[in-house]
């Protein structure tokens with residue numbers, strides 16, 4: 203069977219930053235899971251608004267404001283189509299995935315949950331899908347439980363019978379882990395949660411940028427992600443929600459734009475999604491995200507996924523070749539997104555990342571905002587290489603070569 207593929211050489215020409223040098227070498231950027239680089243098409247879309255038709259949205263009746271408003275509305279419609287949302291009205295723009303998840307904890311959690319209710323998350327969550335629920339637990343006396351992991355880092359669903367109960371109100375989990383790369387099939391969790399009347403929230407921060415996602419087919423209740431990890435700018439994120447739930451929820455923040463009427467003794471909220479967008483929105487960033495969605499749609503998300511599956515498979519093989527390397531997460535690239543998290547025997551990941559940087563190779567080191575997961579793995583920190591549409595096999599080779607050099611340097615230093 204022939205797979206859809208990407209023309210990576212052509213893609214790279216769209217990313218000016220990839221021609222930069224770092225420490226005298228062409229940059230090898232392997233930290234796209236933290237934030238992706240931006241193509242000219244996104245930079246130009248935002249630049250055009252600022253240069254030619256910048257004015258605040260939803261206010262003016264003059265040309266600039268009407269043009270900016272129309273482009274902002276179109277960006278919302280593009281995002282809706284991109285994730286299979288039935289309507290643009292289901293799309294709330296937030297600052298990032300973190301704000302989308304906080305919106306749910308504050309608005310849905312504080313309004314609909316009471317002491318003794320349970321929230322089920324997983325041991326591999328990013329802090330953004332961990333801390334807001336623990337914060338809610340401290341405040342309201344709800345109970346947070348975690349789905350444990352199998353030895354290779356998948357969710358251990360055999361524990362669901364004991365973890366789910368009539369008290370479970372929310373099930374919230376990452377579609378793709380930012381550390382182990384594991385892709386979770388949401389279907390069984392959604393089915394089990396809905397059978398108990400619980401709602402399902404998916405943190406799609408590492409999924410939407412990298413693979414086809416259809417929220418209507420999934421039938422999840424909420425889905426959160428960030429624009430900056432999917433070729434878009436910083437400062438813009440998305441919360442998809444089912445309309446009836448968004449309508450039942452109280453506002454998160456209040457002020458301008460989120461109201462339809464304000465009097466001295468009556469205030470009426472605006473319709474969904476504007477009810478959740480208080481104040482001047484990041485509309486230029488939303489327009490940039492719309493351009494990013496266009497770019498990804500043109501590549502085709504099936505091709506994006508296939509490219510990442512291939513390069514991840516290559517990286518898993520090449521990095522594992524290095525003596526003393528441990529790679530975390532499943533070895534099967536079919537259930538793995540484009541991240542390879544690893545440690546090299548006797549080298550602290552921060553030292554490793556610093557030495558790799560000297561070779562122009564950018565990887566992330568630390569706990570990747572998943573400290574509970576690292577506790578479970580018995581580790582303080584790991585190094586992580588992550589890939590995207592512009593990543594190419596020779597960058598994996600550069601990574602491996604740089605790891606060998608780092609090992610040699612540190613071993614010589616130790617012998618001295």
Ligand code: 7TS
Nearest residue numbers: 235236298299300328330376380407428
């Ligand atoms: N959820 C997951 C699974 C993530 O990977 C991240 C960011 C977030 C939520 C939060 O996204 P934000 O845009 O609101 O910050 N992950 C990472 C990372 O892996 N390295 O830096 C940020």
